[in-house]
Amino acid sequence: MNLNATLIAQLVVFFALVVFTMKFVWPPIVKALDERATKISDGLAAADKAKTDQALAEKKATELLRQARESAAELRSGADRQSAQIIDEARAEAVRIVALAREAAEQEAGSAAQHAKEALRDQVAALAVAGAERILRREINAQVHADLLANLKQELK
């Protein structure tokens, strides 16, 4: 263990190495480390935020779903009510129309029957006169027969 100029040389070398490390090695590595640390903490914060956001969104979605279900049920019951009402109204209308139609038909049928009856009566009288003419052609007492027929006609009324 003898001391010599190597000591001084080593001192210089050491100092040069330290300066190199200080200038070119340490800053970029430490910068990268710090940047990564910020990145990670940012990422963790973002993850936390996303988690709470998701919980909120889920809550909101459930609420919306519930509302939609409720309004759908409301709509359905309204529609049910309305359709029942429409059916009822339609039924009542139908009944009314049927009654009207029946009445009109009855009326018409009644008057037609009257007309027919009258026409028939006339024709029967004419027919009877014609028949009687043919029967009684030989024994002509038109006056008697006419009275008779008038009487008969009267009875038929």
Place this chain on the structure above:
Amino acid sequence: MSAEHETAQQGVTAGEYISHHLTFFNGTGAKQQALIDWSVLNYDTLFYSTALGVLTCLVLWLAARRATSGVPGRFQAAVELLVELVADQAKGLIHSAESRKFVAPLALTVFVWVFLMNAMDFLPLDVLPDLWRGVYGGMGHDAHQAFMRVVPTADINAALGMSITVLLICLYYNIKIKGIGGWAHELVSAPFGTSKNPVFALVLGVINFAMQIIEFVSKTLSHGMRLFGNMFAGELIFMLIALMGAAWTGWNVSSILLFAGHFVAGFAWAVFHILVVVLQAFIFMMLTLVYVGQAHEGH
């Protein structure tokens, strides 16, 4: 292990083998005799420590260049792990964010660099010196003078060089944080305080100053010597283990047993040494941070 056989066949004694491995390549062709000789330079220490320092910077720089804040690859993650480790320790020991901009990279450099220098111990003991012997001999020099030590931290010059750098940085921060006057005041008033009485104040001042100087010297010495001592001892034990294999004399019982001993002991020591290598690098880095942190705080 071929190298050890060779040395044994060349009739090198155990002592010669070890002392050859403990001699630096310093251009003088021999071991340095004086305790301190500023005209001598250990080229091998300088070469390996600079090369490993450049490697350290290159590896770290590669990671830094492609560093992204996105998902890191394995390499980037490994370097980031290191940086985080060092940054955490620096944060705990140095409370000035401004100083950390310099001291944290310093600690990272120290850790990786010292670790790599220590890890040179894991290379087979004779590989690089043997290669060097071939190259040096091939260049027409005396191959017996082809000394080479590959673990720079097992050189007291390297270890003390680094600890003295740390001392200089400590002094710089002492002055920067406390100001020249503040620091001068601390030098004479801590750790024993001062007195209103001028005579006592002078006496206490001298004692305090002496204590401060002792503190700086002992911190720096122990800082460097701890690393040097551990790595030197580790290297020496690898050499002693290598002697067992080097004692091969043919297919006889003792040679085979020694060979087995070499394998078992070498394996065990290398595994244990993994701990030592990392631990010493970590301790050197931690002490660097502690000392610089102390320079920031008043007594």
